[in-house]
Amino acid sequence: MIAQPYRPVTYTIGSVSSGSLPSGMSNMSNMSNMGNMGSMPGMPGMSTMPGMSPMPGMGMGGMMPPQVSSGSPMTPTGTVIPTTAPVFEQSYIENIFRLNLGKVGTFYFTYENNKDWNAKIYKGVLEAAGRDHIIISDPATGQRFVLLMIYFDYATFDEPLLYQYPGVIGNPPTRGGR
Structure with a gap:
């Protein structure tokens, strides 16, 4: 058959x-x-049957509906209005660290269930930041540390940080003289 x-x-x-x-x-x-x-x-x-005109790339059933990205507006006739989504990084700690590579900071870590040292403090130049780790270097010795973010508590810096909030281009203006 x-x-x-x-x-x-x-x-x-x-x-x-x-x-x-x-x-x-x-x-x-x-x-x-x-x-x-x-x-x-x-x-x-x-x-094909008479009266049907085959179109390249189309099936026998007629026209395919247009690809529509989520949230795209449509007119009453079904035409999709193309929009461009804003491209910006989200406010995650690794993105904040990436904006501030090369700055000296103090990084606080807690290692639970460790008898020898439960908490540890590292001071150094922020060289790289990934989703699950950072790399810092000690400016005095040149020694580098790969630190896992799972143990990260917080960080302090002695200079202003660059911070780009999602949807805002650049740093927001600072108030007064603070």
């Missing part, structure tokens, strides 16, 4: 047809007489 492409079924109700089948083909018993009614361009063995 040869697989046939999907063809929508049309029925005649009274004298009005629900499709555009040729005369004499108003019920399912005559559907087997259709045969190959014209080849689709570029698709050997595929056929």
Whole structure:
């Protein structure tokens, strides 16, 4: 048996047809007489019914709905209004650290269930920041530390920090002389 492409079924109700089948083909018993009614361009063995115009990239069922990104507005006719989403980093600690690479800070860590040292303080230049770690270096010795963020408590810096809040370009203006 040869697989046939999907063809929508049309029925005649009274004298009005629900499709555009040729005369004499108003019920399912005559559907087997259709045969190959014209080849689709570029698709050997595929056929199309009269009145249907195959479109490149479209299936036999007609036009595909447009791709719509979540939250995109649409007109009453169904046209999608393209919008561009603002691109900005979210306010996560690793992003704040990335904005302040090269600054000297004091980093406080707690290591639970450790008999020798429960809490530890590191002071150094912030060299890199990832999702789960930071790399700092001691300016006096040049020694580098890879510290896991799972143990991170907080950090202090002796100079102003760059901080970009989501949706705001640049640093917000400071109040008064504070």
